[in-house]
Amino acid sequence: MNNFPLAGFGNRLVAQIIDSIIVGIAFSLILVPFGGLAALIGLSSADALEGSDEATAAVMGLFGIGLIVLLLASIFTPLLYDAFMVSSSKQATFGKMIMKIKVVGPNGERLTFSQALVRSLIKYISGHFCFLLWLWPLFNPEEQALHDLAAKSLVIREA
Amino acid sequence: MIKKVILTVMALVITVFYFYYNPAVQSFGPPCLIHKTTGLYCWGCGGQRAFHALLHGEFRRAFQYNALIFLVLPLLGVVLYAELFDDIRPFHYLRRRWVVLLAVGIFFLFTIIRNLDGFDFLIPTN
Numbered sequence: 001m002n003n004f005p006l007a008g009f010g011n012r013l014v015a016q017i018i019d020s021i022i023v024g025i026a027f028s029l030i031l032v033p034f035g036g037l038a039a040l041i042g043l044s045s046a047d048a049l050e051g052s053d054e055a056t057a058a059v060m061g062l063f064g065i066g067l068i069v070l071l072l073a074s075i076f077t078p079l080l081y082d083a084f085m086v087s088s089s090k091q092a093t094f095g096k097m098i099m100k101i102k103v104v105g106p107n108g109e110r111l112t113f114s115q116a117l118v119r120s121l122i123k124y125i126s127g128h129f130c131f132l133l134w135l136w137p138l139f140n141p142e143e144q145a146l147h148d149l150a151a152k153s154l155v156i157r158e159a
Numbered sequence: 160m161i162k163k164v165i166l167t168v169m170a171l172v173i174t175v176f177y178f179y180y181n182p183a184v185q186s187f188g189p190p191c192l193i194h195k196t197t198g199l200y201c202w203g204c205g206g207q208r209a210f211h212a213l214l215h216g217e218f219r220r221a222f223q224y225n226a227l228i229f230l231v232l233p234l235l236g237v238v239l240y241a242e243l244f245d246d247i248r249p250f251h252y253l254r255r256r257w258v259v260l261l262a263v264g265i266f267f268l269f270t271i272i273r274n275l276d277g278f279d280f281l282i283p284t285n
Binding site: 131132138141 | 169189192231250253254262263
């Protein structure tokens with residue numbers, strides 16, 4: 001049992017909600033250039049349906065690239081955001097900073113990037129398998145979720 | 160204060176959303192990876208449909224979609240109460256060894272049983 005002041009389930013949940021909103025906005029901004037690019041060169045879905053072969057190819061090409069970027073971004077943006085922020089000097093994502101909580105190792109130290117990446121990876125995999133797994137901290141004396149157990153991390157209140 | 164406001168708003172938004180949105184008619188979000196890859200029903204399969212059914216007073220249908228809703232929802236209610244009224248007692252109860260073992264036992268047992276022959280009444284069907 002450690003002596004750190006634990007963050008509390010509610011604070012962690014709210015931090016996660018704030019982070020989801022931030023990542024969602026960032027994610028939308030990534031997609032804007034693709035819509036903008038299509039508009040800039042004067043293409044629309046109508047061109048693909050009625051226009052020349054070149055217009056159809058251009059629209060479909062942009063759509064394909066956009067789809068790939070969308071897929072890659074949806075997988076990697078939340079993972080990297082979480083891992084970079086948690087392993088930074090703040091030891092917290094923006095949501096956690098707002099809630100005045102941070103992630104520490106078993107002795108209060110900052111997590112390395114690889115530790116934070118493993119933590120982040122397990123967090124999103126467990127969340128995608130079933131949100132009920134995120135209820136794990138409710139039953140753990142040190143409020144550790146599965147991703148905390150894997151990375152041996154704790155989420156504590158800032159001093 | 161910000162925590163209490165966000166938790167209250169989220170609880171209301173999710174409740175209203177699932178009252179009007181019927182997951183049995185239109186799927187939302189990625190499919191269950193366990194069911195998709197193995198064909199087995201996990202502990203969470205049918206949870207959204209069960210919540211929607213429960214909000215409309217369809218208790219039997221909610222039970223068939225996911226019987227755990229009758230445990231998870233009160234649990235979330237107690238957690239919400241504890242967070243809104245700064246009552247830490249529920250968390251102490253939840254972290255007792257026998258409660259943890261009971262919770263893990265129920266989750267695993269439910270998952271196993273709903274995938275056995277003869278327990279079709281625990282499988283979500285549209």
